[in-house]
Amino acid sequence: MEEKSLSTLEYTKILKSLSECAKNDDAKTMAEELKPSSDFREVERALAETDAAVTMSLKFGSPEILRVEPVDGAIKRLDVGGALSAAELLNVARLLKCIRNLKRYTKEQTGALEEYFSELVSAKPIEDEINRAIVSEDEIADAASPALANVRRKMKNTGAKIKDSLDSMVRSGHYQKFLMDNIVTMRNNRYVVPVKAEHRSEVPGIVHDMSASGSTVFIEPSSVVNANNELHELEIKEKAEIEKVLYELSNKVAEISEQVKYNYETLILIDFIFAKAKLALDMKAVCPKLNTDGKIKIVKGRHPLIDKSKIVPIDVRLGDDFDVLVVTGPNTGGKTVVLKTIGLFCIMTQAGLHIPANDESEMPVFDDIFADIGDEQSIEQSLSTFSSHMKNIVHIVENAGPNSLVLFDELGAGTDPVEGAALATAIIESIRLIGAKIVATTHYSELKLYALSTDGIENASCEFDVETLSPTYKLLIGVPGKSNAFAISKKLGLPDSIIERSKEKLSDENIKFEDVLGSIEENRVSAQKAREEQERMR
Template structure:
């Protein structure tokens, strides 16, 4: 891709925004060097990688990329024998730890059935280097200093050094506290000069203190003297410091040599971690712009739904549907200045570059992009004072260069084509240039305000007109792109609304040619037709929303009814169990009483005692509702038909028969419920007279209109589960015992998601994969309650 085009379309700003989402300098470096690819397979692979990273971000919300640094300079210096300082070694250890962290984060995701083959392969390339990290961390502390535990000798030297320092300080502290010495000091403090402990002594007491002078103040009134009493201890301290430095240098040399032994593994880790950071930066950037993964079309067809410019605030960008390719290779956008033509042009070009860089695009799901070999753009005022070129000359220079290189796999963007010269000549040149580019098979979008180009798309095959909408009531553009409708002049309408006299407007209108009036009237008619179609569509969407709300309400009522019925059944069962238990206890008590009467020595059971016991047994029987009523033979009608009004004898509800399942079983609609009812449980009420009715459209998902199979192939994962949830509710309302879910074979992710969802759904009792004649592993059969 031409770097000038990337700059014109502001792709460098997208790279900067992308770099903000990187966690370390490695990812930022790759983000800022991102360049679109013109190879279809490469772009396809990039999008697969970005999608895996986006899946992880969506599932986990974070990625542990902390502590990673660009350690390549340190490793390469160690490789050629150079020594590393403690801070550099500490960065190497932290980067090794960062690699271990991301490896531990990624690998368990495979067990959660998250499909991320590339990320797993990338994690497998990270070398653990556990021993090297342990050695560095044992010698270097968290502050980046060599720790006392780095070696036994270093620990011993530092203990002696600290002990000697304490003795020196104690000796000097005694001197500062002495009344005879205090008057000689400029300040009662102990300080250091040339790595030796000294006292600040007044100039006049130099001979009284005695010792070595190491420094003096800027005024010369204070001398920094090392008293003779501590000279020996300072010498000892200096020797200990030299030994400490030698031991620290030895430890650092050994660690640097150990790093050199692992140069290849460390550099490979850096490259792998850089790629991880770059991919997750792509994922987080896609989330920030509310982007989506586009489909890729190998034949140059692009349809971008609700496209937004990525550099504009989300709430300010007006989404537009842009379609190019297939039967239409050239789009001419007309309309007033500041109406949004250039923004639309740049949006399409920039989204194409983003898509070819493996980035999510700021558009609705289901968008498709083409992979162009080259993108050419002539946008903005590129007048050059140094070259003494006018605006027109500058544009024409760019156009000449474009025409030399353009081909069938090119995208060409012209902004205000033919501007900067005589309008009549400019319009003629614009049409000739568009013809030439179109003849070469390139995909082209051009903006213009020339009225002659409004009819350009009507008499040329493969060309379509478009315009940006202008609201004459508010006198402001709406920035909406209207495909198939050329822009019309709004000068007269705007002038009237701003208060220009009607006589002046009428006089101006008379000077405009008849053909121009016809064109404007035609455009006005097209706009009115479009607005009416849009209003009809909005009303249809509102009606659909009402129907969906009604469906949700009925589903809620059905669920509440079922839950209430289950509670009532449970209470009835509990009550029956209590009554039965009580009856059993009373019966046992009566039987025990009878046994006692029989066992009485020499005493027979009297008649009135037996009668009383029998009465008690009868009273002990549980009293069920309706138990004291005589059984009523349920009446039924011998010739029940579909449409008959009937009464359900068990529930006492009225309904009507909607289907005859067999001689002894019917399907009955009771309110919002459909039930299978035995013929013996139905009471015939009436049969309506047949009347002529006009067929009405059934609501999708209601009654018999719902199919027994659902095809989810090609759906995104989240959209597929939403459709599945709605479909199961509708299938349950329709009373289907068995439904088929078609998910295809593919990577298996959708199949696993569908089957996992079924395990947690209250209506699904059993699932199985399809047989050979049913679709095999590409379908799953659900058995419903």
């Protein structure tokens, strides 16, 4: 699938929304890098997975998926006999807890996700052991090992003795006059007292620090040097015991390292699939039925990037009685939205995403989707609007295949109308002969006539209400759009004389054609009102 088409049809915005639905960074990356597939079986599988996740979310609620850091680095360190940090071990425990939650989340058949859930393996004993030993990334619990608990008990007793001794000293009348403050503090992991610099010789001991002004020195009194040394030795033993605890826990994780790695990879995949399900539920989307005959059937389709309160659902079909759809209508009437909705729905389907439409919708799997939409005039490259479009069209003609979808916006615009209409007709015929499906928007009456008189090509129009001078955004299949220039001009107050003079400039054929379209539109509106009245009466 061409990147240009994905960008033109704003698929990247869908991926951004999908990424926001995922919990873990690696799952977010999967979402951001999701590409549509042209393999029918692959698309079928991806849609089935999304559908299963939607069903489970509706039935059981969304699963509790925790944020877990990648484990690749930790697994590699274990493979070479290294030990993990407290943070890495806690991450493993969090992963194991998440796996256990997922195992408990569904005790029933999970359809297309059965393989993923069934192969998850929990390890609660190791999870519990890590959580029992490690309080936080910076703290190991006393209960991590008997030796560690014993060392810490001795450290506590020794520290208490040192503080008691120094507290007695700072309360002593003899020493108080030598001290800057009657407190006990720490310097270089040693208990010290703050002594006035001029009295440093009055307090025997080791100087460990000095204040910035030089008025205070921090002295470790000789009476506690041995106890401080003992405390320092205990701290070294504590550190060794902590390393031993981490190493033993790491060895236990190493025994299940492959399981941990597989669990993480599967968790990310499940996170990604349920992100697709969340996006589907947010958009009120459905799983389209796939077909192999290139048939598009969108029922009440809603473009996912347009405000839900303003969007008008459209019905579109292509590939059954006709393989080319020519869409006409006024500017801002919704023609481009129709094109983008069709193209985006095809891309979303082939990416395994549900589409915001009704259940009856059907989608095919195309090899390629080409889109020439919007004004891509380039000042830097000195390309006119017509030239830039023609450059895209040349590329499409050269690369489109029998299983391609081609979307043209205002085909042939930007040049002489007569030549533009002739060129547009020839381009459609050429690409149609290849076997591609085509949807093209246009203002040209010649293309409306071409669609009316050619088998396999159908007209469609975006309805316009002349009374309110506004589009209804409804797409009407089989009805060519009528030019409303005169009616709109008259409604806005243009003098009748100018309008009549304008009509005189038109050929009899154009006038008759517009009259026929007007008659068709009147009959359609009348028939629709009759149906609505019948339905109301029924």
